[in-house]
Amino acid sequence: MHRTVEIEQAILAKNDAYAARNRARLGAGGILSLNLLAGPGAGKTTLLVETLRTLGGRIPAAVIEGDQQTANDAERIRATGTPAVQINTGKGCHLDAHMVGHALDELELPPDGVLFIENVGNLVCPAAFDLGEDRRVTLLSVTEGEDKPLKYPDIFETADLVLLTKTDLLPHLDVDLAAIERNIARINPVARIIHTFARGEGGLGGWLDWLGEARRERLAGLAAESEGRASRLRAVAEALP
């Protein structure tokens, strides 16, 4: 047991070092990076495809797709005209920061744009691995049941935003939406919760507003950082003999 814990800690420490490298690299490019986490079939790729279509290039974007096998999702993204790289994890059940670093080498990163990282569909493993992202977005489809936040807390606990997807299906379901939201709030009282649907028109408004705001905050943060650095350098220069 003791040894298992040590190995896990070593793996996570190594991952964190790669994540820090990714974060610095993305920050230098002014890029807002989002790690999308959810179970398989929650609607991650459909949401991305519809988001990219709706944005129509107004926000420059690139996508990293994670799946155990196939390049299907990267192909669905590329069909929108957005650059995408597929990572296949084989026996692995999540992306890690080292894989994402390699994908960044292959990807044309849009300066001041958004990088979407669709993690492997899994409600457990991806939660522990920082990829170097700015924000975590966890998706839960309204078809998955009210109790999932309580059964799989880690993926909700670390989320900045929870998207409740496929709300167009609500009229056909016997699901208690308020109970889902209560359960998310029990695990993570500060996460924003936004309803979405990607079938038909008008289901992405709240999410697109959040995205625009996150990007503005990111760019303002980077501007403040570089202003801070510039004024520190000015102070150092002035103090020189």
Ligand SMILES: Nc1nc2c(ncn2[C@@H]2O[C@H](COP(=O)(O)OP(=O)(O)O)[C@@H](O)[C@H]2O)c(=O)[nH]1
């Ligand atoms: N009704 C409905 N179906 C959706 C919605 N989003 C995704 N789906 C369907 O759910 C299935 C899984 O979607 P996909 O985007 O591949 O999920 P992923 O595995 O999380 O990437 C597909 O059959 C989609 O057409 C939605 O908003 N409404």
Ligand SMILES: [Mg+2]
């Ligand atoms: Mg997918």
